[in-house]
Amino acid sequence: VLSKAALALPGAIGWxxxxxxxxxxxxxxxPALLQRGFCKALPATRSVYTIHNIAFQGAFPGHDMRLAGLDPWLFNPMHSEHFGRFNMLKTGIAFADRVTTVSKRYAEEIQTPEFGWTLDAVIRHHGYKVSGITNGIDARAWDPASDPMLPAHFDAEDLAGKLACKEALRKELGLVPAEGACLVALVSRLTEQKGIDLLIDAVSPYIIAGRMQLAVLGSGDLHLENRLAALQARHPGWVHAWYGYNEALAHRMVAGADAFVVPSRFEPCGLTQMYAMRYGTLPLVRFTGGLADTVRDVSIGDGTGFSFGPIDLGHFSAALDRCLGLYQHFPAEWRAAQRRGMTTDFSWDKAATGYVDLYRGMTWT
Structure with a gap:
């Protein structure tokens, strides 16, 4: 109904x-209804189809296809059928004129069995029309110089307000004012995909050594919430987890933390790492999807954060150790990385140009 209404609307309003x-x-x-002529008023209109997360495919019993208004013969492996089910995502991919993903690297990753969620062969078959355009962020809503949710403001030239945000965040979350400890934050859904289990497994030695504190905001799988609660109980004053959604606290955590972790097993784009860099909080991310497109490792000389490759405890711990080491022993290099991240343009003003170029390339005018 939604798809048919969307295609009927232009004719109804004369556009x-x-x-x-x-x-x-x-x-x-x-895209399928448009190409199959459902709406006679749009004979020359073309379609773009964006995949935000290929893991969610909308697979239904094959007989449900009759409800969609598509010809039954389209229930075949080249169009809408996938492992015996009517697959809505595959249908969009098959019929769209152009297919995009929310980052350049994710467009490449979903063509592999590791990241394609059984649709990798489909993506490869349509690879000629697949491209990636990395998402942007709302640079006005996420601006440390004017954010109304922060106790103090700051910018790339004057970071004094960031220290005030850190002190206020520690007080709000009941964390001890541990001198020299790096305050590491995570704002995320608490799921295996987000690598929360890796974080929980890795942090205790660094907390015991007084090298880091951990602040978590999010909700999700109960067993991960229980493990975080146990971690907080083992390290009172050094770990705090807030379960649920809290927009204002998310802003304060991004601003008050020194480092921000996103150890995702896969990540189509991700926004929180861009928020973090905008606020001078160095991200530690897995080298995947949009995380790889937006975060440059400090090891290359002009980096804005830290990254690791294989998704295992050893590689994540090594990256965390590098992060804490730079924070504690090389403050000038840390500040330089902060400023590089804060002055990088992650806004939609930049990201939108990719879509403008795509649209122009698809039209005659």
């Missing part, structure tokens, strides 16, 4: 779009 841009499996019917 003919050059392009219809659909997103994820929920709108996978739009």
């Amino acid at each position: 003919t779009p050059h392009i219809v841009h659909a997103h994820d499996w929920q709108t996978g019917l739009v």
Whole structure:
């Protein structure tokens, strides 16, 4: 109903779009209905289909296809059928004129069995029309110089307010004012995909040594919440976990932390690492998807954070150790990395140019 209504709307209001841009499996019917002539008022309109997370595919019993208004013969491996089910995401990919993902590297990753969630062969088959455009952030809502949710403001030239944010955050979360300890934050869904289990497994030795404190905001899998609660109980005053959604606290944690961890097993784009860099908080990320596209490791000389490759405890711990070592022993290099991240343009003003170029390349005018 949503897809059909979206295609019927232009005719109802007397408007003919050059392009219809659909997103994820929920709108996978739009490119198919458009190409199959569902809406006679849009004979020349073309389609773009964006995959935000290929793990979510909208797979339904094959007989449900009749409800979609598509020809039954399209239930075949080249169009809508996938492992015996009607797959909405695959349908969108098959019929769209162009397919995009939310980062350049993710467009490459989903063509492999590791990241393709059984659709890698489909993506490779349509690779000629697949590209990646990295997401942007709202640079006005996420601006440390004017953010109304912060106790103090700061910018790349004057970081004094960031220290005030750190002190206020420690007080708010009940963390001890441990001199020299790096305050590490995580704001995330608490799921295996996000690598939360790695973080829990890795941090205790560094906390016991007085090298770091941990602040977590999020909710998700109960067993991970229970493990975080146990970690907090073992390290009172050094670990704090807040379960649920809290926009204001998310801003204060990003601003008050020294480092920000995103150890995801896969990450189509991710936004929190860009928020962190905007606020002078160095991200530690897995080298995957949009995390790889947006974070440059400090080891290359002009980096903005830290990254690791294989998703295991050893590689994550090594990256965490490098992060804490730079913070504690090389403050000038740490500040330089902060400023590089804070002055990088992650705004939608920049990201939108990729879509403008795509749209222009698809139209005659």
